[in-house]
Amino acid sequence: MKVAVIGAGILGASVAYRLAEGGARVTLVERGEPGGGASAASFAWVNANEKKPRAYFGLNYAGLREHYRLREEFGGAPWLHPGGNLVWSADARGLRERVERLRGWGYAAETVGEERARELEPEVRSPGVAAAYFPEEAWVDVPRLVRELVERARAAGAEVRTGSPVVGIEAEVSAVRLAGGERVAVDAVVNAAGPDADRVAGMAGSPLPLAPRRGLLVRLEVRGAPLRRVLHAPEVNLRPDGAGYLIAHHESVDRRLGGKDERRLAVELLERARGILPVPEARVSGVRVGTRPVPADGYPSVGAAPGIPGYYEAVTHSGVTLGPLLGRLLACEILGGEVHPLAAPYRPGRLREQRMTEHPIRNAKEGG
Numbered sequence: 423m424k425v426a427v428i429g430a431g432i433l434g435a436s437v438a439y440r441l442a443e444g445g446a447r448v449t450l451v452e453r454g455e456p457g458g459g460a461s462a463a464s465f466a467w468v469n470a471n472e473k474k475p476r477a478y479f480g481l482n483y484a485g486l487r488e489h490y491r492l493r494e495e496f497g498g499a500p501w502l503h504p505g506g507n508l509v510w511s512a513d514a515r516g517l518r519e520r521v522e523r524l525r526g527w528g529y530a531a532e533t534v535g536e537e538r539a540r541e542l543e544p545e546v547r548s549p550g551v552a553a554a555y556f557p558e559e560a561w562v563d564v565p566r567l568v569r570e571l572v573e574r575a576r577a578a579g580a581e582v583r584t585g586s587p588v589v590g591i592e593a594e595v596s597a598v599r600l601a602g603g604e605r606v607a608v609d610a611v612v613n614a615a616g617p618d619a620d621r622v623a624g625m626a627g628s629p630l631p632l633a634p635r636r637g638l639l640v641r642l643e644v645r646g647a648p649l650r651r652v653l654h655a656p657e658v659n660l661r662p663d664g665a666g667y668l669i670a671h672h673e674s675v676d677r678r679l680g681g682k683d684e685r686r687l688a689v690e691l692l693e694r695a696r697g698i699l700p701v702p703e704a705r706v707s708g709v710r711v712g713t714r715p716v717p718a719d720g721y722p723s724v725g726a727a728p729g730i731p732g733y734y735e736a737v738t739h740s741g742v743t744l745g746p747l748l749g750r751l752l753a754c755e756i757l758g759g760e761v762h763p764l765a766a767p768y769r770p771g772r773l774r775e776q777r778m779t780e781h782p783i784r785n786a787k788e789g790g
């Protein structure tokens with residue numbers, strides 16, 4: 423079976439690797455460089471923390487566990503940074519209820535007092551009234567994971583075409599056309615084009631409604647290692663990003679992203695970080711705006727789309743958490759026709775059936 427995977431972000435790289443490993447003849451087609459899209463501008467927190475309802479929580483928890491499974495399978499995962507997530511909140515009751523709900527669903531979650539919070543993060547000045555710890559959660563160096571998956575796909579026989587935008591999909595999915603006129607004959611195509619997945623879906627004649635949301639990621643240069651793990655505070659979310667760096671992000675800042683004010687908002691995030699960590703020397707070393715690929719009802723679009731044999735989608739927010747899992751499940755569907763129960767609620771068909779005018783984004787929380 424010949425399959426073109428369009429897009430080499432975390433979703434495309436994962437599914438290409440699993441397809442190639444499963445015996446398909448894969449062409450992974452990327453218009454730029456692998457991992458340069460939304461996957462390069464992610465807070466990259468791997469979690470099932472605020473995912474609702476229960477079925478979506480189950481998918482994300484399986485997605486979180488898949489990262490540890492991959493580590494076993496590969497005999498190591500230098501891109502995976504376990505250590506959990508410390509949350510400081512201004513809403514003690516809300517945080518307690520969240521912990522209780524998650525524990526009831528079998529998730530590792532505990533409320534912690536100030537002393538334990540200080541043990542976990544000695545440098546953090548208590549920025550809220552209550553704290554909780556989620557020990558299984560992690561963050562991921564996404565570019566490094568994407569590189570690994572692309573290399574493994576290549577080693578399993580995949581052809582990787584970079585700098586090659588797909589500009590057309592021929593009827594009944596018989597070929598994809600690349601900018602420059604080349605035609606690659608295929609039996610199936612996977613749309614893993616992230617925030618541009620609606621354009622690629624249009625090429626297949628199956629419009630996909632997206633509700634993309636932009637977000638600001640700020641890289642801070644700091645002295646030493648003032649933070650050990652993912653931290654959520656009322657005004658800023660932070661995580662380490664290799665020695666001497668932190669990533670700062672907050673939804674309240676994303677909501678104010680407009681025209682040319684990115685630098686000012688970056689400095690605001692820097693100030694918020696300085697408010698809870700003793701990092702007076704910290705400075706902004708990088709600013710990135712990314713677009714979250716969010717299907718219009720807020721949930722993933724994974725699997726075969728109805729009416730177009732050979733056309734599949736792998737489009738989702740929380741793609742860092744879900745990428746390795748959805749890549750494996752989608753490869754099973756393409757190669758064996760089997761739809762996994764965890765992915766069954768998120769078929770592309772539902773987005774074509776519903777009227778898209780009244781879709782609230784029900785999982786709009788960061789890490790979504």
Ligand SMILES: Cc1cc2nc3c(=O)[nH]c(=O)nc-3n(C[C@H](O)[C@H](O)[C@H](O)COP(=O)(O)OP(=O)(O)OC[C@H]3O[C@@H](n4cnc5c(N)ncnc54)[C@H](O)[C@@H]3O)c2cc1C
Nearest residue numbers: 429431432433453459460461464467588616637712741743
């Ligand atoms: C600010 C921010 C914070 C986030 N935080 C988290 C988080 O904490 N946890 C989490 O799990 N998720 C988070 N996400 C979401 C996550 O980053 C995305 O869901 C994920 O990266 C999507 O990966 P992807 O492979 O689908 O898309 P991308 O990484 O965008 O990859 C798609 C690729 O397709 C290519 N492409 C597009 N069109 C074509 C074409 N016509 N031909 C060839 N190639 C094409 C693009 O160049 C791109 O490389 C966040 C996102 C943002 C923006």
